[in-house]
Amino acid sequence: MTAPTTVHTFTTTTRLGEITIEPIVPDRDAELVQGWLAHPAASYWQMAELRVDEVREYLAGVQAGPHEAAWLGRLDGEPVFMTETYDPAHVLLADVHDALPGDLGMHLLVAPPVNPRHGMTDAVMTAVMRFCLTDASPDGGGQGATRVVVEPDVGNRKIADKNAAAGFRVLRELDLGRGAHAKRAALSVATRADFAASALGDGPLPGSDLLASHLTADHMEHAHRHLAAKALAELAHERLFQPEPDDAPGAPADGFRLALDGVTYRYTARRYALEHWVVDPASIRRTATAGMRGDVELPVDALELVAELQPLLQVPDAMLATYLEELSSTLASAAAKRERELDGHTPSVSGLLEAMRTASGTRSAAEAFQQVEAAMSEGHPGFVANNGRIGFSLSDYRAYAPERGARMRMLWLAARREHTHLALAADQSEQGHYGAELSDAERTAFADRLAARGLDPADYLYLPVHPWQWEHRVAITFAADVARGDLVPLGPGSDEYQPQQSIRTMFNRTRPERHYVKVALAIQNMGFLRGLSPAYMRATPSINDWVADLVTNDATLQSAGFSVLREVASIGYTGDVYHRTPQPNAHRKMLAALWRESPVPRLAAGERLVTMASLLHRDASGTAFATALVRESGIAPEQWLRAYLDAYLYPLVHCLVTYELAFMPHGENLILVLHDGVVRRAVMKDIGEEVVVLGDQPLPDRIERIREVVDDEEKALAIFTDVFDGVLRHLSGILAEDGVLGEDRFWALVAETIDRHAAEHPAVAVPGGGRGPGLGIDLRAARFAHSCLNRLQLRNTLQMVDLTNQSESLIYAGTLANPAGRQAERRTER
CATH class of the missing domain: 1.10.510.40 (Transferase(Phosphotransferase); domain 1)
Structure with missing residues (x-):
């Protein structure tokens, strides 16, 4: 969008009083703004050296531009801040940000406090966000943005905290500017809904459902059709039924018909080799026979489709509800993915290619890699119920689902050595492994926390666990082990990780060259409880060594560039009572982890x-x-x-x-x-x-x-x-x-x-x-x-x-x- 859209004064009431925002007048305001810029608190603006006449020239240039504007903010008539707005499609971010219609860039400079007032920056940020996001109107409205974009220096923790309070989410880090004005920026966005729900906002927008905004009729209609098309395609591929050509008058040449008990499906599809079906979701029609009234159109519903197919699918009656629950969860995640794609949170294919094309250096390449990872929307291409994740709440989904692209920290346990097995690749050692995966400060802190409880750190090994696993399993299912000190919670690690598509594997975002971590995650997903067996983990590094040696020493594989990412270390805890029951059980797979090499260090230019x-x-x-x-x-x-x-x-x-x-x-x-x-x-x-x-x-x-x-x-x-x-x-x-x-x-x-x-x-x-x-x-x-x-x-x-x-x-x-x-x-x- 372009800015400014109006020359009227914007007025809003905050907790500290009335704030107005009006266009900057360079001749009038240059001296005032120059004093603000020269103050140490404005160091991140990198303009402290400018004289008054240079500030005047700068402000005049901003006001003359067709895609940017500068504004003066007053609290009860006294000037207290300046804000700049700009169109990120044309200014500053044009080559690095996939701008959406309604995006508005924003900078904020709060005046150095003469008489500090508690809550001043909160009130200013609230007013500026309202100004940016309120619809424009002839008698003095806002800028009409649907999303505000900011790019603060990553070192500016104060503004990062304020942005977070206003609902901004960091999309990624990028390099902006040149020379003395270069900075590493945290590209961040806040939608109207984000701001409304934030600490500085006024609560959910009218008509919105903050807790499940993705569960709308439109998003769910799309999810049902997509999943129904996949079910019709994949279940026909597996010969659970055989659709017939649609011979109804006026039916398309590529039309097919599936008649079930009282319900008929008609759709267009193409068939390829390996009995591969491609069904057009938009073409699916579901009808029921209603006697003399003829066929009655019914909604396309993937859950109803499975229920109607039950005689052919032969799902055991005792397990049908579980399968339907996995389908329901798959539908919910599909709706959430759809929402994120449409609102720009998930990059389009062109956006992914652009990120790959413009990546410079190892860290940028890792960033582009993880953007692609999080953008995947389908899950397993063959399984219909492929996003079950039974056990995740809505907040868990938002925090840990791979397609959310969120970052998380692993929680660390100290596991008593006599009940724990650490297996290492041939070229690894315990000291070297933990020395690489944990910083000196972390290892020192962990040892101190054990010693504070009267425990000898030498008696323990360090085991990473998923935050969900700690909250839902370790602290409850293994409560006795924690109470007797065989498992000791040590707190979160310093590195941030991003969940991968396999959901229990995490990529290190803080240090991309370091290992993936794969952990047990006792949720039900795609036909399995996603645990990790300590018994299996014992042999994991040895298996990886053997395979890696074979691959490395084979001339054909080396010529093809084929390689493997070794799993170089594994750990499993077996001191619980579940390992002493007569029969194996899923509880034996809830406390284990492995470390896998990262591909990032192997990248060439x-x-x-x-x-x-x-x-x-x-x-x-x-x-x-x-x-x-x-x-x-x-x-x-x-x-x-x-x-x-x-x-x-x-x-x-x-x-x-x-x-x-x-x-x-x-x-x-x-x-x-x-x-x-x-x-x-x-x-x-x-x-x-x-x-x-x-x-x-x-x-x-x-x-x-x-x-x-x-x-x-x-x-x-x-x-x-x-x-x-x-x-x-x-x-x-x-x-x-x-x-x-x-x-x-x-x-x-x-x-x-x-x-x-x-x-x-x-x-x-x-x-x-x-x-x-x-x-x-x-x-x-x-x-x-x-x-x-x-x-x-x-x-x-x-x-x-x-x-x-x-x-x-x-x-x-x-x-x-x-x-x-x-x-x-x-x-x-x-």
Whole structure:
């Protein structure tokens, strides 16, 4: 927006009296303002050296500009502050802030106090925010902004506190200005609702629901349609029902019909390879037959859809409500994501690309990486109920959900050493590990707090826990352990972390080069209680060492740039009574943590990081991140896809057919390294819990638990199910829908990647496509078993699979035609 919009005086009443705001008159006000700027309290304005005539010239320049203005504020007639307003799309932030319509930048200078009055700055900030956010009117209104933008120096703690009291939220840090006027700024925004609900505001805006502003009819309508479309697509993909072509008069050529008991769904959809459906959410119509009155239109409701599908889905009656609760939570988070996308809290795809493009240096690259991480709105691409998070309250959601992008501090416990196991990678030591993860001040404070209780710090190890876990589990479920001093709360750590999509993994925002922390989080999400097993954690560093050594010493993987993020340390507490019960239980997985390497130190100049899940992301406008990357790269789509497959698929094929080694390579577990929008290499994470050796090759005894011997056809599913069906069918659908690359050519390039690996490894190639120990693994077979994920969750919403025997837990629905198969003529169903 432009400023000023009015020359009238704005008047408002505060706790200290009447405050007016009027345009600055440079000739009249320059001497006054110069005195304020020269005072030490105004040091962050960096204008103390200006003379009166220079201040006059500066103010005249501001007033003459079409996109900025300066204002004088008076309390009961006496001048007490100056404020500047500007359009951030044109002034100061034009190249670094994705401005929205209604954005208004603001600076504030409060006069040095002659006779200090308690609450003066609060009253001034209140008046200025009202001035900015009140609608303009002919007889003297405000500036009509919908969102106020500020960019204070990060070192100015006083204004940071005042901004927080006015409802401002820090979006990110950035560098502004040049030379002597350069500063590291905290880009912050406050909407009308933010200010109204703040300590300086007047309470919730009329008609708003502060506690759940996202739960509106419009947001929920969008969420229901999106989730219903996903359910119709993914459940049809898993052959739980088969829609029929809609033969009604006037039905579109790509129309389909699903008739249930008394209810009919009609919608448009396109079908791609691997029986992949893309359903248009806006097209869905739900009708019920009403006798002589014909069909009656019903609201599209994802919960009702599942209830209507219950005879086909066969969810156990005792678990149906749990599944519906996970769906309800998924709907709620979808509505919240929608709200944040529309109000600009979540960057658009273009905003994400801009942040990546303009990042300079490691810290900026880490910032852009985490912006992408928090912008993901879909969750798992295959699961319908994928954002359950049962156990989170609304405030928990806002504090800890990955898509909120909020920062948090881990809480630290001292865990008695005799009941606690710390496992370390071969190149780690206890002293070195804690010395890197905790500052000297933190370690000293923790030791002092233990000593103050008469406890010897040498008897304890330090265990990080999620704040939610402390409040809801440790202080209650483990109350006895805390009371007897086996677990001692020490307080929050200094570093701030950002939750990742996997929700219990945290990225260090204070020191991005330091390790991720993964902690137990006893909420129910997507078919599992998200705990962390101390028993599993014992072998985690050793497993990671073994995998990392294999990857590092393999010339093919090194040539492809493939690497892993080692989990270098793990800790688990077992002194509780739950570890002494006859049967294993979920309570044994509530006090453990691990530390994983960060990818940030591995970045070369010009490289950027993104979660691979971003390739399946569409923003609120429908723009696909993958499509935007292809276009941003400036190279042909086939060339772009080939680079991605070389970085992602090729190494996975090599690991499988050469070592019978399989990962869990879904979007959350891969980090892609990009340069100019092109994938250069892939980094695998989540090794300890997800990696598996599918054959009987020798393994060190300490990591024998990762072995699961299966036949060759099931080995191939590590690629067919987890890569083809779990990732590539979705990406292929996006690129085809957007007209970027047809699916036939997409899958031909996939086949070429597999064949190229065989051709480049002739010494181990055998007929049928197998290599190395995996002699019978045929990734170009005509068909493969159709392993179904939603069927697992529908069968048991509390624990989809037995983690000790995952192979036996799988559910199949026949076979799928392999779109990368070697059959002479492949027929693609559409």
